[in-house]
Amino acid sequence: MKKGKGMQFVGDSRITADKKKFIPKDYSEYPGKTEAFWPNFLLKEWLVGAVFLVGFLCLTIAHPAPLEGPADPTDAAYLPLPDWYFLFLYQLLKYQFAGGDFFVLGAIVIPGLAFGGLFLAPFLDKGSNRRPVKRPITTSLMILGVISVFWLTYEAAAHVDWEAKAAANKPIPPGSIQVDTESDGYAVYEANSCIQCHGGNLEGASGPSLIGIDYSVDEIKDIAVNGIGDMPAGQFDGTEEELQQLAEFIVAENEDH
Structure with a gap:
């Protein structure tokens, strides 16, 4: 600005003088065939996605996915x-x-x-x-x-059997179960390394919990010898008397709990 010549304004070439507000293109001549991406189409996509997400979250709350037990590298x-x-x-x-x-x-x-x-x-x-x-x-x-x-x-x-997997791996709060550790059956339970898979209080560890099962003494004896599901045969290594004590101990603990 020079003295006595007044003020002079310089325009910015990056801004057009006739800039107009964004107005979606009129597609009224093509009904049902196309539409403006913003906001028409995008709004529909958002609404559909929101409905699906809410429905999916409700489904996961109503039917939680069954979880596997802790990984056990010794279980071949x-x-x-x-x-x-x-x-x-x-x-x-x-x-x-x-x-x-x-x-x-x-x-x-x-x-x-x-x-x-x-x-x-x-x-x-x-x-x-x-x-x-x-x-x-x-x-x-x-x-x-x-x-x-x-x-x-x-x-x-x-x-x-998803229900059996979920029930077998249902978490049990620590300390909520106390078993008779002085019984002869518990000594057999501990001697045969059952404690490594089923926990010190039968609450479950790498294997399922033995609390809440509905088996007879003879059925438990058969499972201990021949296995069941992921439990292989030959896990029990003891006498027939010890096997009887072990089975009676497990059944008695389930009756108490």
């Missing part, structure tokens, strides 16, 4: 089971064409083709129509994928 008979969202792949490996000598086919090739097909679906079917019946390739791949995952998951879960 333990069969690990994947989480529910991997059960369909677990089931796939049970079939002859996808397991054994064909493990690579079932573990890598088939899942790779399936997920690769879903990934390539938008590139294979470039139709602009949003109706599923007008996009046969994408719709067919999605329906086939959903049916396969649901069916394989159902087949895998049908052979698992």
Whole structure:
């Protein structure tokens, strides 16, 4: 500014003089075919996502996932089971064409083709129509994928006793159970290393709790010798008299609790 010449303003070329407020494009000439991404389409996506999230959280609260017991590296008979969202792949490996000598086919090739097909679906079917019946390739791949995952998951879960797994691994507050450690049965229980898997008070450790079970003396004797579930046979190493004492001790503790 020079003296006597007044003030001079310099405009900024980064700001247009005729800048207007953002107004979504008018799609009224194409009803049902397209719409503005913001806010129309994005708002619908948010609403659907929120409803799904709330429903999923309610489901997890109403039906908590069963948890496995603590890992035990000394248990050679333990069969690990994947989480529910991997059960369909677990089931796939049970079939002859996808397991054994064909493990690579079932573990890598088939899942790779399936997920690769879903990934390539938008590139294979470039139709602009949003109706599923007008996009046969994408719709067919999605329906086939959903049916396969649901069916394989159902087949895998049908052979698992989820209630028994959940009950066996139900946590018991420390110190809430006290057993008769002076009995002859407890001495047998301790001598045969049962305490390592089932805890000092039968509360469960790497193995399930022995409190709250509904077995007779003869059934417990048979389990101790022949095993059950993840418990292998041959765990008991004692006389017939000691086996009787052990079984009676476990049954007596369950009657007391």
